[in-house]
Amino acid sequence: MRILVAGPVPAASDYGNGVTARRWAQLLRDLGHEVRVVRDYDGERYDLLVALHARKSEAAIRAFSADWPEAPIVVALTGTDLYPDLVAGGVDLSLLERAARIVVLQPQGLLQLPPELRSRTRVITQSMPPIDGEEPAEDRFEIAFLAHARPVKDPLRLSEAVRALPSSSRITVTHVGGVREDDIGDRLRAESIENPRYGWLGPLPRPEALAVLARSRLLVLTSLHEGGANVVTEALAAGVPIVSTRIPGSVGLLGEDYAGYFPVGDTAALAAVLDAAEHDRDGLYTRLRWQCAARRASVDPGRETEAWERLLAEAIPVNAGYKGVR
Structure with a gap:
Protein backbone atom coordinates (compact mmCIF):
# COMPACT_ATOMS: atom_id res chain seq x y z
CA MET A 1 0.00 0.00 0.00
CA ARG A 2 0.88 3.64 -0.35
CA ILE A 3 0.44 5.28 3.06
CA LEU A 4 0.56 8.93 4.09
CA VAL A 5 1.44 9.79 7.70
CA ALA A 6 0.36 13.38 8.39
CA GLY A 7 0.66 15.47 11.53
CA PRO A 8 2.70 18.06 13.44
CA VAL A 9 5.98 16.35 12.59
CA PRO A 10 8.74 18.79 11.58
CA ALA A 11 11.73 17.11 9.97
CA ALA A 12 14.12 15.57 12.52
CA SER A 13 11.98 16.79 15.43
CA ASP A 14 12.73 15.19 18.79
CA TYR A 15 9.32 16.20 20.12
CA GLY A 16 7.07 13.24 20.86
CA ASN A 17 4.92 13.42 17.74
CA GLY A 18 7.97 13.55 15.48
CA VAL A 19 9.55 10.54 17.18
CA THR A 20 6.30 8.60 16.93
CA ALA A 21 5.69 9.47 13.27
CA ARG A 22 9.18 8.44 12.18
CA ARG A 23 8.98 5.18 14.11
CA TRP A 24 5.57 4.34 12.62
CA ALA A 25 6.80 5.18 9.14
CA GLN A 26 9.75 2.80 9.49
CA LEU A 27 7.54 0.11 10.98
CA LEU A 28 5.11 0.39 8.06
CA ARG A 29 7.97 0.31 5.57
CA ASP A 30 9.27 -2.84 7.24
CA LEU A 31 5.82 -4.33 6.62
CA GLY A 32 6.33 -3.69 2.92
CA HIS A 33 4.44 -0.43 2.41
CA GLU A 34 5.46 2.81 0.73
CA VAL A 35 5.24 5.57 3.33
CA ARG A 36 5.54 9.35 3.22
CA VAL A 37 5.58 11.57 6.35
CA VAL A 38 4.33 15.15 5.93
CA ARG A 39 2.86 17.95 7.99
CA ASP A 40 -0.02 18.54 5.56
CA TYR A 41 -1.81 16.48 2.92
CA ASP A 42 0.02 16.98 -0.38
CA GLY A 43 -2.86 16.27 -2.77
CA GLU A 44 -1.47 12.98 -4.04
CA ARG A 45 -3.32 9.69 -3.98
CA TYR A 46 -2.72 7.19 -1.18
CA ASP A 47 -4.32 3.96 -0.06
CA LEU A 48 -4.46 5.08 3.55
CA LEU A 49 -4.05 8.20 5.66
CA VAL A 50 -2.63 7.90 9.18
CA ALA A 51 -3.35 11.22 10.90
CA LEU A 52 -1.29 11.79 14.03
CA HIS A 53 -3.04 14.32 16.32
CA ALA A 54 -6.72 14.81 15.47
CA ARG A 55 -6.87 18.56 16.05
CA LYS A 56 -3.61 19.54 14.38
CA SER A 57 -4.24 17.18 11.45
CA GLU A 58 -7.83 18.34 10.92
CA ALA A 59 -7.09 20.14 7.64
CA ALA A 60 -5.24 17.11 6.26
CA ILE A 61 -8.07 14.77 7.25
CA ARG A 62 -10.72 16.97 5.64
CA ALA A 63 -8.76 17.49 2.41
CA PHE A 64 -7.84 13.81 2.05
CA SER A 65 -11.42 12.75 2.78
CA ALA A 66 -12.77 15.18 0.17
CA ASP A 67 -10.35 13.95 -2.51
CA TRP A 68 -10.66 10.23 -1.75
CA PRO A 69 -13.97 9.64 0.11
CA GLU A 70 -13.66 5.86 -0.10
CA ALA A 71 -10.07 5.69 1.18
CA PRO A 72 -9.67 4.64 4.83
CA ILE A 73 -8.33 7.01 7.48
CA VAL A 74 -6.70 6.09 10.79
CA VAL A 75 -6.69 8.84 13.41
CA ALA A 76 -4.14 8.56 16.23
CA LEU A 77 -5.09 10.59 19.30
CA THR A 78 -2.37 12.38 21.27
CA GLY A 79 -2.41 13.59 24.86
CA THR A 80 -3.57 17.09 23.94
CA ASP A 81 -6.42 15.54 21.92
CA LEU A 82 -7.59 13.36 24.80
CA TYR A 83 -6.95 15.39 27.93
CA PRO A 84 -8.63 16.90 29.75
CA ASP A 85 -11.26 15.78 27.19
CA LEU A 86 -11.89 15.75 23.45
CA VAL A 87 -13.97 18.93 23.49
CA ALA A 88 -11.36 20.87 25.46
CA GLY A 89 -8.73 19.49 23.08
CA GLY A 90 -10.59 21.01 20.14
CA VAL A 91 -11.30 17.68 18.45
CA ASP A 92 -14.19 17.67 15.97
CA LEU A 93 -15.99 14.39 16.70
CA SER A 94 -17.18 14.17 13.09
CA LEU A 95 -13.55 13.54 12.12
CA LEU A 96 -13.43 10.52 14.40
CA GLU A 97 -16.71 9.26 12.96
CA ARG A 98 -15.06 9.35 9.52
CA ALA A 99 -12.12 7.26 10.74
CA ALA A 100 -11.97 3.59 9.85
CA ARG A 101 -9.91 3.06 12.98
CA ILE A 102 -8.81 5.24 15.91
CA VAL A 103 -5.56 4.66 17.77
CA VAL A 104 -4.79 5.48 21.41
CA LEU A 105 -1.41 4.81 22.98
CA GLN A 106 -2.48 3.29 26.28
CA PRO A 107 -5.66 1.59 27.57
CA GLN A 108 -6.95 4.50 29.63
CA GLY A 109 -7.23 6.54 26.45
CA LEU A 110 -10.31 4.48 25.56
CA LEU A 111 -12.17 6.01 28.48
CA GLN A 112 -11.93 9.47 26.90
CA LEU A 113 -13.90 8.38 23.83
CA PRO A 114 -17.68 8.26 23.39
CA PRO A 115 -18.87 4.65 23.80
CA GLU A 116 -19.97 4.45 20.16
CA LEU A 117 -16.37 5.03 18.99
CA ARG A 118 -14.64 2.54 21.26
CA SER A 119 -15.39 -0.55 19.14
CA ARG A 120 -13.21 0.79 16.32
CA THR A 121 -10.48 2.10 18.59
CA ARG A 122 -7.29 0.13 19.06
CA VAL A 123 -4.67 0.48 21.79
CA ILE A 124 -1.18 0.41 20.33
CA THR A 125 1.52 0.82 22.96
CA GLN A 126 4.64 2.51 21.65
CA SER A 127 7.81 0.46 21.51
CA MET A 128 11.57 0.72 21.86
CA PRO A 129 14.38 -1.83 21.45
CA PRO A 130 16.43 -2.47 24.60
CA ILE A 131 18.71 0.45 25.49
CA ASP A 132 22.12 -0.30 26.96
CA GLY A 133 24.09 2.32 28.83
CA GLU A 134 26.83 3.04 31.33
CA GLU A 135 26.60 2.02 34.94
CA PRO A 136 25.13 4.78 37.15
CA ALA A 137 27.64 7.07 38.81
CA GLU A 138 28.57 5.98 42.33
CA ASP A 139 29.03 9.47 43.75
CA ARG A 140 25.49 10.70 43.06
CA ASP A 300 8.80 -4.82 22.65
CA PRO A 301 8.85 -3.60 19.01
CA GLY A 302 7.41 -6.89 17.80
CA ARG A 303 4.19 -6.21 19.69
CA GLU A 304 3.75 -2.80 18.12
CA THR A 305 4.45 -4.19 14.64
CA GLU A 306 1.88 -6.96 15.10
CA ALA A 307 -0.68 -4.45 16.36
CA TRP A 308 -0.25 -2.27 13.26
CA GLU A 309 -0.39 -5.28 10.98
CA ARG A 310 -3.75 -6.27 12.51
CA LEU A 311 -5.04 -2.71 12.31
CA LEU A 312 -4.19 -2.37 8.63
CA ALA A 313 -5.92 -5.67 7.87
CA GLU A 314 -9.04 -4.34 9.63
CA ALA A 315 -8.99 -0.82 8.20
CA ILE A 316 -8.80 -1.55 4.50
CA PRO A 317 -11.82 -3.92 4.30
CA VAL A 318 -13.94 -1.38 6.20
CA ASN A 319 -14.06 0.59 2.93
CA ALA A 320 -14.64 -2.37 0.69
CA GLY A 321 -15.45 -0.24 -2.34
CA TYR A 322 -12.05 1.42 -2.36
CA LYS A 323 -9.73 -0.21 -4.90
CA GLY A 324 -6.50 1.45 -3.87
CA VAL A 325 -3.84 3.34 -5.78
CA ARG A 326 -3.43 2.29 -9.39
Missing part, protein backbone atom coordinates in the same frame (compact mmCIF):
# COMPACT_ATOMS: atom_id res chain seq x y z
CA PHE A 141 21.92 9.55 42.53
CA GLU A 142 21.31 10.90 39.04
CA ILE A 143 17.76 11.51 37.85
CA ALA A 144 16.89 12.00 34.18
CA PHE A 145 14.28 14.55 33.19
CA LEU A 146 13.68 14.35 29.44
CA ALA A 147 11.07 16.98 28.68
CA HIS A 148 10.73 19.95 26.41
CA ALA A 149 9.77 22.97 28.51
CA ARG A 150 6.08 23.38 27.70
CA PRO A 151 3.42 24.22 30.31
CA VAL A 152 1.83 20.77 30.00
CA LYS A 153 5.14 19.24 31.15
CA ASP A 154 5.19 21.35 34.37
CA PRO A 155 8.92 21.78 33.70
CA LEU A 156 9.99 23.52 36.93
CA ARG A 157 8.27 21.08 39.31
CA LEU A 158 11.24 18.75 39.60
CA SER A 159 13.78 21.51 40.21
CA GLU A 160 11.55 22.84 43.00
CA ALA A 161 11.24 19.36 44.52
CA VAL A 162 14.98 18.70 44.69
CA ARG A 163 15.48 22.04 46.45
CA ALA A 164 13.35 20.60 49.27
CA LEU A 165 15.53 17.52 49.79
CA PRO A 166 17.74 17.11 52.88
CA SER A 167 21.24 18.54 52.55
CA SER A 168 22.64 15.01 52.81
CA SER A 169 20.87 13.90 49.61
CA ARG A 170 23.07 12.87 46.68
CA ILE A 171 20.29 13.43 44.12
CA THR A 172 21.13 15.42 40.99
CA VAL A 173 18.85 16.13 38.03
CA THR A 174 19.98 16.15 34.40
CA HIS A 175 17.33 17.90 32.32
CA VAL A 176 17.38 17.41 28.54
CA GLY A 177 14.89 19.34 26.42
CA GLY A 178 14.27 22.41 24.33
CA VAL A 179 12.23 25.53 24.99
CA ARG A 180 9.68 27.43 22.93
CA GLU A 181 9.49 30.62 24.97
CA ASP A 182 12.41 32.80 26.05
CA ASP A 183 11.11 33.38 29.57
CA ILE A 184 11.09 29.69 30.50
CA GLY A 185 14.57 29.32 29.00
CA ASP A 186 15.78 32.17 31.20
CA ARG A 187 14.28 30.47 34.25
CA LEU A 188 15.89 27.13 33.41
CA ARG A 189 19.29 28.73 32.91
CA ALA A 190 18.95 30.54 36.22
CA GLU A 191 17.93 27.33 37.95
CA SER A 192 21.02 25.57 36.55
CA ILE A 193 23.22 28.29 38.07
CA GLU A 194 21.46 28.67 41.41
CA ASN A 195 20.39 25.08 42.15
CA PRO A 196 23.38 22.74 42.66
CA ARG A 197 21.15 19.68 42.26
CA TYR A 198 19.83 20.70 38.82
CA GLY A 199 21.48 20.93 35.42
CA TRP A 200 19.71 21.82 32.19
CA LEU A 201 21.59 20.71 29.06
CA GLY A 202 19.05 22.04 26.57
CA PRO A 203 18.09 19.93 23.55
CA LEU A 204 20.46 17.09 22.66
CA PRO A 205 20.51 14.70 19.70
CA ARG A 206 18.27 11.76 20.46
CA PRO A 207 21.11 9.21 20.98
CA GLU A 208 22.74 11.52 23.53
CA ALA A 209 19.45 12.08 25.34
CA LEU A 210 18.88 8.32 25.54
CA ALA A 211 22.43 7.88 26.88
CA VAL A 212 21.59 10.27 29.73
CA LEU A 213 18.47 8.23 30.47
CA ALA A 214 20.27 4.89 30.36
CA ARG A 215 22.93 5.93 32.91
CA SER A 216 20.38 7.37 35.36
CA ARG A 217 18.89 5.76 38.43
CA LEU A 218 15.42 7.22 37.86
CA LEU A 219 13.36 8.95 35.20
CA VAL A 220 10.91 11.58 36.45
CA LEU A 221 7.84 12.69 34.53
CA THR A 222 6.00 15.71 35.93
CA SER A 223 3.41 16.22 33.17
CA LEU A 224 -0.12 17.45 33.75
CA HIS A 225 -1.29 14.94 31.16
CA GLU A 226 0.13 12.67 28.46
CA GLY A 227 -1.41 10.47 25.80
CA GLY A 228 1.23 7.80 26.37
CA ALA A 229 4.66 9.34 26.74
CA ASN A 230 7.52 8.09 24.58
CA VAL A 231 9.86 8.73 27.50
CA VAL A 232 8.06 6.14 29.65
CA THR A 233 8.52 3.60 26.87
CA GLU A 234 12.19 4.55 26.61
CA ALA A 235 12.76 4.22 30.35
CA LEU A 236 11.19 0.76 30.36
CA ALA A 237 13.44 -0.23 27.45
CA ALA A 238 16.47 1.08 29.35
CA GLY A 239 15.53 -0.65 32.60
CA VAL A 240 15.32 2.70 34.40
CA PRO A 241 12.63 3.00 37.10
CA ILE A 242 10.07 5.78 36.71
CA VAL A 243 8.51 8.34 39.04
CA SER A 244 5.48 9.98 37.45
CA THR A 245 2.50 12.15 38.12
CA ARG A 246 -0.56 9.99 38.61
CA ILE A 247 -2.16 10.74 35.26
CA PRO A 248 -4.13 8.40 32.98
CA GLY A 249 -1.36 8.38 30.36
CA SER A 250 1.10 6.91 32.87
CA VAL A 251 -1.38 4.71 34.72
CA GLY A 252 -2.35 3.16 31.38
CA LEU A 253 1.27 2.19 30.74
CA LEU A 254 2.47 1.33 34.25
CA GLY A 255 -0.69 0.08 35.96
CA GLU A 256 -2.91 1.18 38.83
CA ASP A 257 -0.70 -0.60 41.37
CA TYR A 258 2.56 1.06 40.31
CA ALA A 259 4.41 2.45 43.34
CA GLY A 260 6.05 5.50 41.76
CA TYR A 261 3.22 7.99 41.41
CA PHE A 262 2.72 11.39 42.99
CA PRO A 263 -0.18 13.88 42.63
CA VAL A 264 -0.03 16.43 39.79
CA GLY A 265 1.60 19.68 40.92
CA ASP A 266 2.52 18.40 44.40
CA THR A 267 6.13 19.45 45.01
CA ALA A 268 6.28 18.08 48.55
CA ALA A 269 4.94 14.68 47.50
CA LEU A 270 7.48 14.46 44.67
CA ALA A 271 10.31 15.35 47.04
CA ALA A 272 9.13 12.65 49.46
CA VAL A 273 9.03 9.99 46.73
CA LEU A 274 12.52 10.93 45.53
CA ASP A 275 13.91 10.86 49.07
CA ALA A 276 12.36 7.44 49.68
CA ALA A 277 13.66 6.10 46.36
CA GLU A 278 17.20 7.37 46.97
CA HIS A 279 17.38 5.54 50.29
CA ASP A 280 15.21 2.59 49.21
CA ARG A 281 13.01 3.41 52.19
CA ASP A 282 10.45 0.64 52.73
CA GLY A 283 11.96 -1.04 49.67
CA LEU A 284 10.51 1.58 47.30
CA TYR A 285 13.39 1.70 44.82
CA THR A 286 13.64 -2.08 44.75
CA ARG A 287 9.91 -2.30 44.08
CA LEU A 288 10.09 0.28 41.26
CA ARG A 289 12.91 -1.63 39.60
CA TRP A 290 10.94 -4.87 39.84
CA GLN A 291 7.71 -3.34 38.54
CA CYS A 292 9.44 -1.70 35.58
CA ALA A 293 11.30 -4.89 34.71
CA ALA A 294 7.98 -6.76 34.74
CA ARG A 295 6.55 -4.24 32.24
CA ARG A 296 9.54 -4.22 29.89
CA ALA A 297 8.00 -6.78 27.51
CA SER A 298 5.07 -4.42 26.89
CA VAL A 299 7.32 -2.10 24.86
